[in-house]
Amino acid sequence: MSTQLDVAASRVLRRVRLAHALRLPRYIGRRILFLVPQVLLISFITFALVRLLPGDPARFQLGPLAPEEAVEALRRKLHLDLSIPQQYAIWLKHTLSGDFGTSWSQGTDVGEDLLQRIPVTLELIFLSLLVVFIVLVPLAIVTASLSRNWAVWALRNVTFGYGMLAGALPDFLLALLLIFIFYTNLNLLPGPEGRLGILDTAPPFVTGSILIDATIAGDWSTFWSGAWHLVMPVFTLAFVYGAPVFKMLRSQMEIALDAEYTTYGEALGLAPRTILARAARVAAGSTVVIVGTVIMFLLGGDVLVESVFNMSGLGQYAVQAIVTADYAPIQAFVCFAAIFTMLVYLAVDLVHFAMDPRIKVVGSPT
Amino acid sequence: MWLRISSTLRQLPLWQLVFLALFALIVVLTAIGPDLAPYSTINACPSDRLVPPSAAHWLGTDDNGIDILSRLLAAPRTDVVIAVIATAISVLLGSPLGVVIALLESRRRGGSTVVAEIAMRLLEVIQAFPVFVFAMVLVAVFGGTKVNIIAAIAFVNTPVFVRLVRSDVLSLVQRPFAEAARAVGNSEWRVGFRHILPNAIPTILVQLSVTIGFAILLTAGLSFVGAGVKPPTPELGSMIASGAKFLIIGQWWPAVFPGIALGLIVFSFGVFGEVMTKFMEPRAIRSATWRTGMTTETDDAPVIGIVAPTTNAILAVRDLEVTPRQPGASPLLSGVSFSLGAGERMAIVGESGAGKSVLVKAVLGLLPAQLQVNSGQVRYGEVDLLNLDKSKLRSLRSKHIAATLANAKSQLHPLTTVGGTFAAALAAHQKVSAPEARRRSIELLRMVGMNDPERRLEAYPHELSGGMAQRVCIALALMYRPRLLIADEPTAGLDVTVQRQVLDLMEKLAREAGTAQLIVTSDLGIAAHYCDKVAVMQAGRVIEINETRAFFDAPVHPYSRQLLDSVRL
C-alpha cells in the first residue's frame, strides 16, 4: 500500500529529476534547431558540387545529334544559365513543396523514384541489422567470458578469425565470392538478378518492401522468392558491417567482466547469468555508439552491394546518377542520407544517455 | 630502441609475426613491385585472353591477356600509396584541429565553447555525407586522377581524427600531469601540443591502421564502380571489377586473386597497427622486482608467532600457495597459514604488493583467471573451500562468508541503483517479492547508520560519497548475518570521522553476532584498536602473527619493527 505508493512516487521523481537535471527537452530542441542549418548546408554543398559534375545535362538529354538552339532552350528551361545560388534557391523552393525534380537519364520523377527505392534500401539495412543483433550480439556476449566450457572455447577461436577477416574483406568482393560459390558452383541461391527472379511478378506496392507486400497480398511464392534473393546481400552486409559492432561489444564485455563490480557480484553470490547480464548492460553503452556508426557504414556499403546484386535500391540509383551526371537524384539521395545520418546520431546520443546515468551532458564522451 | 623492438617482437604470437612479415613484403612491393613483374603490366595481349593458372602464367591472365601475377605485383603500389598519403593528410590536418577544439571546449568560457560547438557541428555536416557517394562525387567532379582520389579520401577521413583526438584530449586534459604542466608555467596551448597530444598518439595509431585499411578498401571500391583509378593502371579494385563478369560464369581467377591480395593487404596493415600500439605503450625498462620500496629479503625462516590452529576455527588456512598460470613465474603467496575462531578479528597488514588482496581473493575463490592455487588448504569450518563445487560455493557466499572488497564505489554496478543491487543480492539466495526486498534493504541501510534510506535506494553509485558507498557494501555484507566477514581495506579513502563510524559498526557486529572478521589494511592504527590478532605479510608470506598487544609491545621480525617504526610519531 504505502510502499507501492512510495515506489511509484520515487519513480516519477526520478523521471522528473532526470528531465530537470538534464534539461532533456531543451537539449533535443537545440539539436533539432541545429539540424536545420546543417541540412541546408549539406544540400547547398551537394548542390554546388553536383553542378560542377562534368557533362552538360541538356546536351545529354537531347542527344549528340540535337541542334544547338534546342539545347540552349532546354538549358534555359532547366535554369542552367543562372548562377549557382540562384539555382539553389529555385531548387529549395521546389523541394520544400515536395517536388524533387526529374531524373534526366531515366525520365522519371525523382520523388516517385525515392518512394520506390528507399524501402528497398531500408529493407536491406534493417534485415542486416536484425541478423547482427540476433547472431552477432549474443555471440559477442557469450564468447567474452573466459569460461572453460569447450563449446565456448571453440566459438571463441572461430569468432576471433571472423573479427580479423571481416575487417579486411571488402563488401563487394564478399558479394562476388558468395555469388561464385552459391550460385555459379553450388546453384543453391539465385544469382545477381535483383530482388526477384525473371519469372516472378512483384506484389502490389504497399510499403515497397518485398517481404511485407508479399505477406499482405498473401502471395507466398513471391515471398519466398524475395527472401531467397535477399539471403546473399543481407549476409554480405551483416558479415562485413557487423564486425565493428561485434569487436566493440566483445572487448567492452571483456572489460566489464574484468571489472571490480563483477568480482564483487560474484562475492555476493550472484548467479553467472546475472553477472553476464550486468556486464552486458555496461558494455551496451559504447556499443550503441558504434551501432550508430555502423548504420552509417551500412548506408555506404549498401551502395556497392546493391550494385553487385542489382537490387534497384537507393544506393544503386545514386551510383548510376553520378555516372550519368543526373543532378536531381544525386541531390535527393545525398540529402536523404545526410538527414538520416544526423537523426541516427541524435538517436544514438539520446539512447546512450538514457542508458547510462553517469553521463551528465548528452553527447559528451563519458 | 632496438631493445624495445626485439622485446616487443618476442611477445607476439606466431600468426602476428607472419602477417608482420607480409606487411614488410607489401612495403617492399610498393617500392619495387612493378620492376619485379615477369610480364608487362599494361600491354594487352589478346591472344592470351583468360588463360587459367598454368606454368607460364602462375595466376592466369585477365580478359586483356595481361599476366595477373605481374599486375598483382604492381597493384599494391597504387592502392597503398593512395591510402597512406590520404590517411597521412587526414591525421596531420585532423589531429591539431582536434586538439584546438578540445582546448577551446575545456576553457569553459562562453566565446570559446561556442566556437568549439560550431566547429563540431560543421564536422557533423562533413561526416553526414555518405562517405562512398561523396567520394564518388568529388572524384567525378574534379577528375579521376590519383591526386583527386587522395584528396577525396583525405577529406572524408579528417573528421574521424578530429573527433578521436578531441575526445582523447578532453579526457587527458583532466589528468594531473596536464595540470602539472600548467603549474610549471606552460601556456595552455603548449600544454595541449607538447604534453597532451603526444599522449594521444597511441589512440591515433590504432585508428591510423584502421583508416589506412578503410582507405584501401575505399580506393578499391571507387575503382570497382569506375569512379576511381582508371585502367590500364593496375589497381586491385578495378581488377576485381573487370574480373567480376567472368567470375559468375566460372572463370574465377581474374577476380579472386586480386580479392585475396586486397584482403591480405588490409589485414596486414591492421596487424601492423596493433603491433605499433604495443610498441608505443610506455613500458618499464627494468623488471618488476626493482620497484618494491622496502627491503625484500625474504627468508625461509618459520613464521614467528601463533601458528597452531585454533580449535573450532571458522576459517583455517594452511600453506596456501598462489602462482600465476604461466610456467616459471614466482609465487604471489607462499606458505600462508593462519586460523580464525568465532568472533575473532584479525588484521592482515603489510605494504602494497605484499599479497594481501590476493589472499582475500584466494580465500573467497575469486582469483582472476591468470592466477591459480598451487597448493594448500582453505577450510571454512569443516568445508574445504578450494575443492568445493561451484554452486555450493555460491550458496555459501553472502550467507556464510561475506566480503567487502577495496574501493566501495567501484564495487557497485554503475548502472544499477542501490536498491537494485540489494534486490539482486537478495534474489540470488531466496525468492523475495519486490516490496519485501525494499523493506529489508531499508532496514539494513538504517542499521548501518544511513539517514534517509528510502532516498538512498534510488541513488546510483556515482552519486554516493565514498563513506555512503562503503556503508552500502557493509549493509550488503550483513544481509544474512554471516559467520565470517572479510573486509579488504574497509576504510581506504574514507574521512577519519567516517572511518571511526564504520569501524565501530564492524566491532558491534563482532560482539553481537559473533562474526569472525578478517580485516586487510595498511593502517596499523586500525590493527591496534579494532583487532584481536595481527598478521604481517611481506612479499607473499606471512612473516609474523601475534595477539595485538603482544605484537605492538614487542615485534620480533625486523620487517615488523621497520613497519612500526615508520608509523610511530
Added chain:
Amino acid sequence: MFGWNTATIGVIMTVLLEVRNLTKVFSLGPGADLVAVRNASLTVDRGETLGLVGESGSGKTTLGRCILRLIEPTDGSVFLSGNKITGLKGKALRDLRSRMQLVFQDPFASLNPRLTVAQTLREPLMLHGFDRSQRKARTAEILRQVGLDQSMFDCYPLDLTASEQQRVGIARALVTRPELVVLDEPTSMLDPSARADLLALLQRIQRETGTAYVFISHDLTSVARISHRIAIMYLGHIIEQAPTELIMGRQHHPYSRALLSAVLFADPRRAPSPYVIEGEIPTAINPKTECPLYGRCPIREDACGEAVPPMIEIRPEHLSACRRWDYVDAA
C-alpha cells in the same frame, strides 16, 4: 609610519604569503552555487610550513589551487612578498610560476608518462629562461637534493617506484628555487614507510633552502610532524588556526577536537577518545548563513545557526571560528 614599531616591520618582512578573504564559488547551473572556499584568510612566513588540514569537501585542495592561481578565486586577494598576485595575467602570471609551485597527490599521474626524468626537470628551467649549462647544473643538483641517483635521468615514470616518482615531482617543483611550494596530499598514496622518508626529506630541504610550504592533507599525524602552524578547514571555512603544539594539545573548535580524537595511533595503549561527531559532511551547494558545523555540532546553540561565526583571536597566533570555543572540552 605612525603606529608601526620595529616588531611590526619585522613581522611584515618575514611574511611570504598572505591570503585575504579568499572565496571560490563554482556555478553548477542556475540557482546552484557550490561554495568551495569561503572567506579564507591565512599567512605563511618565509621558511615555515603551514599545514592545511581537512576532510573531503573541506575546500583545502581548492584553496591551495587558488593560492597558486591555477583556479581563479571568485573574491579576495593573495599577496606574495607583499605584491598582489591576484590581478596578474598572461606573461606576468607565467613568470610567477617560478616562485610558487605545486606537488601533486598522485605521484605517477602527475608525471607525463612520455617524458624522462631529465626532460621533466628541464622544462621549468627552459620556460623561465635558464640557459643550457645552468639547466644541466641545476637538474643534477636538484636530483641529488631529493636523494635520487644520477642514473635516473633517463628513466621514465613507469620505471620508478611511487616514492621515487614523488621525489621527482618534488624536484620538479623545487628546480626553479621557488619561495613557496604547495603540497597537495603528497604522501597519501604512499606506503607508511615511504611516507616517513618523504616527510623527512621535505624537512631537510626546508632547512637547506628556506622554502616555505603549504602542506595540505587529511592526515593529522603527518601534518603535525612537519608543520609549524596548522589551519583546519571544514566546508570551505577555516575554523581554527594555531601553532602546531597548541592545536595538538588542546583544541578550541568542536570539529578540530573531533578530527584529533578520530585519529587511531599505532599503539593499543593510546585508546581513541570517544568524542566523535556523527553523520556526514553536508553539501556545499547553496550553503545557509550559519556555522558550517551547525547540523552536527554537539555544543551548538541558537546563535550559531543565525550567522557565520567570525574568527576570534583567542590568544596571539591562535584563531578559532567557534563562539563557544572555551566550552569545547566540556562536551
